[in-house]
Amino acid sequence: MKQRVVSGMRPTGRLHVGHYHGVLENWVRMQEDFDCFFFVADWHSLTTEYADTSGVRDNIREMVLDWVAFGLDPAKCVIFRQSLVPHHSELNLVLSMITPVSWLERCPTYKEMQDNLETKDLSTFGFLGYPVLMAADIILYKATRVPVGHDQLPHLEVTREITRRFNNLYGNVFPEPEALLTETPKLLGLDGRKMSKSYGNSIYLSDTAEETAKKIKSMMTDPARIRRADPGDPDICVAFNLHRIYVCREKLDEIVPACKNASIGCVECKRILSDCMNERLAPFRARRDDLARQPQFVEDILVEGSNRASLISDTVMAEVRAAIRF
Ligand code: TRP
Numbered sequence: 432m433k434q435r436v437v438s439g440m441r442p443t444g445r446l447h448v449g450h451y452h453g454v455l456e457n458w459v460r461m462q463e464d465f466d467c468f469f470f471v472a473d474w475h476s477l478t479t480e481y482a483d484t485s486g487v488r489d490n491i492r493e494m495v496l497d498w499v500a501f502g503l504d505p506a507k508c509v510i511f512r513q514s515l516v517p518h519h520s521e522l523n524l525v526l527s528m529i530t531p532v533s534w535l536e537r538c539p540t541y542k543e544m545q546d547n548l549e550t551k552d553l554s555t556f557g558f559l560g561y562p563v564l565m566a567a568d569i570i571l572y573k574a575t576r577v578p579v580g581h582d583q584l585p586h587l588e589v590t591r592e593i594t595r596r597f598n599n600l601y602g603n604v605f606p607e608p609e610a611l612l613t614e615t616p617k618l619l620g621l622d623g624r625k626m627s628k629s630y631g632n633s634i635y636l637s638d639t640a641e642e643t644a645k646k647i648k649s650m651m652t653d654p655a656r657i658r659r660a661d662p663g664d665p666d667i668c669v670a671f672n673l674h675r676i677y678v679c680r681e682k683l684d685e686i687v688p689a690c691k692n693a694s695i696g697c698v699e700c701k702r703i704l705s706d707c708m709n710e711r712l713a714p715f716r717a718r719r720d721d722l723a724r725q726p727q728f729v730e731d732i733l734v735e736g737s738n739r740a741s742l743i744s745d746t747v748m749a750e751v752r753a754a755i756r757f
């Protein structure tokens with residue numbers, strides 16, 4: 432029996448290359464070895480976007496196009512939309528009854544997010560309950576493994592606590608899910624800060640080759656290398672964090688000494704980078720363009736996947752009702 436994996440992403444729209452190398456690539460690998468459920472966490476996006484939901488629909492479409500174009504295969508994993516499987520919110524309700532408020536208040540992400548997004552009023556019941564909904568997402572499928580980044584570890588800890596409490600109160604229904612840490616260093620964006628949609632410093636999976644080349648041209652390099660004749664240092668060059676991913680070993684072995692003795696200029700060096708990037712991303716981008724031309728594509732995948740997910744969530748929810756003697 433394959434272990435079951437569940438993971439979700441909030442629909443934030445088009446994914447950038449940092450998302451790909453940080454999360455999506457890992458999902459694509461896992462669909463070969465695990466029984467995988469990957470979902471669009473659209474209820475979760477409501478916790479912070481409730482005041483303006485106008486972008487959600489497009490964001491879901493763009494994100495799922497990236498998922499499938501870059502390798503998630505609906506024949507190998509279940510791809511679905513959280514809000515199309517009503518059991519997520521039903522189990523959320525049951526779990527909310529047994530979750531002490533103090534567990535949620537002391538979750539480090541709670542205060543942090545409120546401080547970071549101070550333009551939004553996050554003093555809501557739903558935002559406080561984010562980790563409860565996440566727990567429901569995971570145990571609804573009796574998942575044993577949850578691929579998450581570091582930032583999500585506190586949430587997963589709450590999931591485990593809630594799971595133990597449920598099992599203690601009502602009998603052993605759920606396995607305690609374990610985090611599968613995806614240890615990928617954060618990619619840097621064009622300006623040297625972490626690549627992030629909100630900083631406007633990202634290269635998107637769906638950018639054209641021309642857009643990519645133009646962005647790379649403007650990307651920061653080694654800040655100490657001011658003139659062409661100055662020697663550089665790839666270890667502190669911002670662009671070079673992408674070279675490491677996209678440029679082949681042989682070319683890297685030429686670039687590194689050439690940078691250090693100033694025999695290559697940044698313009699040429701970054702042209703090599705954008706060529707390699709575009710070459711590597713081209714087949715996926717072409718596939719994405721194809722898929723985007725089919726108007727029903729995303730909708731069909733999500734409906735079909737949500738039906739498959741419901742088959743499981745339905746039985747598990749029946750077990751929950753029996754366990755709580757309803
Ligand atoms: N909280 C996750 C994030 O912000 C998204 C998410 C929701 C999730 N439910 C999940 C991830 C369940 C893993 C498992 O990225």
Ligand code: SF4
Binds near residue numbers: 653656664671695696
């Ligand atoms: Fe960076 Fe290349 Fe310029 Fe060196 S030559 S600083 S590695 S862009």
